[in-house]
Amino acid sequence: MSTVELSPTDLRNREKSRGSLVLGFGLLVAVTFTLLSLFVLLARIFTQAIPAFRERGTDFITDTIGSEPGISGIWPGLFGSFGIGVGVLLLAVPLGLAAAIYLEEYAKPTRFNRFVIVNIRNLAGVPAVIYGVLGLIIFVGWLRPITNGGSVIAAALTLSVLVLPVIIITGMEAIRSVPTGIREAGYGVGATRWEVTRDHVVPYAMPGILTGTVLALSRALGEAAPLIMIGAITGLLPETSLTGKFTAIPMLIYNWSGRPDSAGGAIGWSNSAAAAGLVLLVLVIAFNLTGVLLRQKFEKKRVGT
Amino acid sequence: MNVKRLAPWASAVALLFVAACGGDDGGSSESPNDTSAATETTAGGDSSSAGGSVFVTGSSTVEPISIKVGELAGTAEGGDIAVTVEGPGTGDGFKKFCAGEGDITGASRAIKDEEAQICADNGIEFVELAVAIDGLTVATSPNNPAIECLDKAALYALTGPESEGFASWADANELAAELGSAFATLPDAPLSIYGPGEESGTYDSYVEFAIKKIAEERGTDDFTRADYTASPNDNVIVDGIESSDTSLGWVGYAYFKAEGDRMKGIAIADSDGKCVAPSDETIADGSYPFSRTLYIYVNKAKAAENPAVVAYVDLYLSEAGVEQVSAAGYVALGADKIQASRDAWSARG
Numbered sequence: 229m230s231t232v233e234l235s236p237t238d239l240r241n242r243e244k245s246r247g248s249l250v251l252g253f254g255l256l257v258a259v260t261f262t263l264l265s266l267f268v269l270l271a272r273i274f275t276q277a278i279p280a281f282r283e284r285g286t287d288f289i290t291d292t293i294g295s296e297p298g299i300s301g302i303w304p305g306l307f308g309s310f311g312i313g314v315g316v317l318l319l320a321v322p323l324g325l326a327a328a329i330y331l332e333e334y335a336k337p338t339r340f341n342r343f344v345i346v347n348i349r350n351l352a353g354v355p356a357v358i359y360g361v362l363g364l365i366i367f368v369g370w371l372r373p374i375t376n377g378g379s380v381i382a383a384a385l386t387l388s389v390l391v392l393p394v395i396i397i398t399g400m401e402a403i404r405s406v407p408t409g410i411r412e413a414g415y416g417v418g419a420t421r422w423e424v425t426r427d428h429v430v431p432y433a434m435p436g437i438l439t440g441t442v443l444a445l446s447r448a449l450g451e452a453a454p455l456i457m458i459g460a461i462t463g464l465l466p467e468t469s470l471t472g473k474f475t476a477i478p479m480l481i482y483n484w485s486g487r488p489d490s491a492g493g494a495i496g497w498s499n500s501a502a503a504a505g506l507v508l509l510v511l512v513i514a515f516n517l518t519g520v521l522l523r524q525k526f527e528k529k530r531v532g533t
Numbered sequence: 534m535n536v537k538r539l540a541p542w543a544s545a546v547a548l549l550f551v552a553a554c555g556g557d558d559g560g561s562s563e564s565p566n567d568t569s570a571a572t573e574t575t576a577g578g579d580s581s582s583a584g585g586s587v588f589v590t591g592s593s594t595v596e597p598i599s600i601k602v603g604e605l606a607g608t609a610e611g612g613d614i615a616v617t618v619e620g621p622g623t624g625d626g627f628k629k630f631c632a633g634e635g636d637i638t639g640a641s642r643a644i645k646d647e648e649a650q651i652c653a654d655n656g657i658e659f660v661e662l663a664v665a666i667d668g669l670t671v672a673t674s675p676n677n678p679a680i681e682c683l684d685k686a687a688l689y690a691l692t693g694p695e696s697e698g699f700a701s702w703a704d705a706n707e708l709a710a711e712l713g714s715a716f717a718t719l720p721d722a723p724l725s726i727y728g729p730g731e732e733s734g735t736y737d738s739y740v741e742f743a744i745k746k747i748a749e750e751r752g753t754d755d756f757t758r759a760d761y762t763a764s765p766n767d768n769v770i771v772d773g774i775e776s777s778d779t780s781l782g783w784v785g786y787a788y789f790k791a792e793g794d795r796m797k798g799i800a801i802a803d804s805d806g807k808c809v810a811p812s813d814e815t816i817a818d819g820s821y822p823f824s825r826t827l828y829i830y831v832n833k834a835k836a837a838e839n840p841a842v843v844a845y846v847d848l849y850l851s852e853a854g855v856e857q858v859s860a861a862g863y864v865a866l867g868a869d870k871i872q873a874s875r876d877a878w879s880a881r882g
Contacts, residue, residue: 486767
């Protein structure tokens with residue numbers, strides 16, 4: 229043991245030094261500011277949304293969008309956003325995970341593969357509206373026979389492409405953090421690469437992969453810009469289907485915030501927009517809760533092994 | 534073991550496949566869940582021309598009227614017409630409409646020759662129907678007693694392409710005087726300008742009303758100055774106009790009417806130099822210089838094959854439809870003008 233022994237008094241004195249006090253205070257301010265802005269945001273959404281729910285009750289969930297806040301509901305948006313969420317789960321998550329497994333476990337670290345990885349990282353930073361243009365050209369235009377133009381399917385495909393880089397990157401990080409010993413133990417008992425990946429590496433990396441999924445899904449559900457490009461409806465939408473015209477909650481929030489609050493009704497568009505925000509929040513939390521619960525399940529399993 | 538592990542992935546792929554197949558079905562037939570609209574079925578390829586449903590695109594200014602009439606069409610007697618309305622803008626609306634997408638497009642101006650040419654090239658025949666009048670309101674803060682009335686020359690001097698960089702109202706005096714404005718004694722007060730961005734029909738109309746003619750005479754571009762606060766969100770514009778005592782901005786008359794206590798509408802001098810303030814009356818009788826007619830354009834072929842389109846347009850031009858114009862915040866057409874639209878609609882052939 230060649231380490232220097234520090235007595236408890238030494239440690240306490242070190243904490244009292246001016247530098248660490250200033251730093252500690254600064255960090256506290258940063259945390260407080262973050263929490264405070266979050267609190268203000270939530271408080272504002274709630275106070276704005278409560279009149280809308282009081283006035284509209286469950287009709288706000290089940291009614292279609294309309295001309296006045298007093299008769300407007302969020303059903304088409306909820307349908308669209310839920311469809312997008314499920315679509316991203318079914319499409320982007322398996323695809324992203326597969327890509328991450330390939331890049332971490334199978335691909336050799338050649339110059340080309342490094343180039344691919346760098347580009348995936350860059351793609352994660354591309355503005356969402358650019359993906360909207362891509363979606364408009366490819367999924368609304370070229371793939372019209374499948375998507376029938378601007379539909380929930382086209383939106384889910386576009387947003388899947390949007391969040392793919394995030395899923396791939398977090399998936400790669402998670403797989404990379406799996407201890408090499410686990411792989412070697414698997415090979416040691418004669419398992420093939422695919423068996424090691426499937427039975428040991430992926431389950432061990434699952435908590436990290438699920439974190440990435442939760443982040444990606446939240447982003448997909450919150451995006452409005454690509455949906456503007458694809459042509460989400462904000463006027464009137466009496467029919468909801470996977471292949472017909474569609475809308476999503478972020479689009480409604482954006483559009484409703486832009487409408488004038490007329491003097492007549494009991495609630496204004498700002499109330500409806502806030503209530504829509506609350507519904508979106510609940511939807512995102514519901515999706516994410518599933519992810520968190522799954523993650524806990526996998527984490528427990530990992531400790532047990 | 535293997536099968537069990539792979540099951541979730543396999544089911545995900547299977548579900549996707551089902552979703553993709555659903556896409557094909559939806560394109561060629563009514564989806565089974567909207568039974569309410571399944572009375573008349575046409576063999577149209579895309580959902581917008583399916584029986585019982587109407588798709589309206591075009592101007593976001595006309596959109597509120599189309600929504601109101603659409604709601605009426607959904608609730609009226611035998612109200613099984615499902616009307617879908619979007620408002621990407623007049624120009625985008627014509628682009629879609631002339632590509633055969635959409636049964637009806639709303640417009641805050643008449644169709645341009647080049648747009649009509651694209652329609653003709655694609656074999657799209659349409660009928661143009663005037664449906665309402667919209668007034669554009671030039672506004673300032675209620676706390677600005679100095680400005681009551683302006684003329685086009687003064688507005689050109691304040692907001693036209695040659696006004697770039699003017700930070701005070703007084704900066705525009707020299708140019709306004711040169712243009713023969715009667716209001717070339719603007720106060721030396723900070724000038725902060727708010728308006729809709731170039732993508733908006735309200736922007737186009739403002740340019741048309743206030744700038745175009747003078748810009749043509751002077752050989753300048755028919756744009757506004759670029760250094761103003763542009764927003765597609767009318768509430769942001771109203772907030773901006775309210776936020777500064779010496780603000781200047783322009784919004785649709787509907788927004789001005791809804792938020793009238795937060796702005797002061799500036800009267801506009803007509804060609805005789807008489808100041809006319811924006812109001813329901815001056816807009817309806819045409820004396821207010823900054824007002825425009827709103828149109829809908831109906832695809833004749835779609836109307837011929839889809840009775841829902843005919844029913845919707847009939848409703849649009851009926852007394853009940855005209856009531857929706859005022860409900861949406863616009864000014865109804867005079868009796869003779871709405872009759873002219875009805876005649877044009879029945880004579881569509």
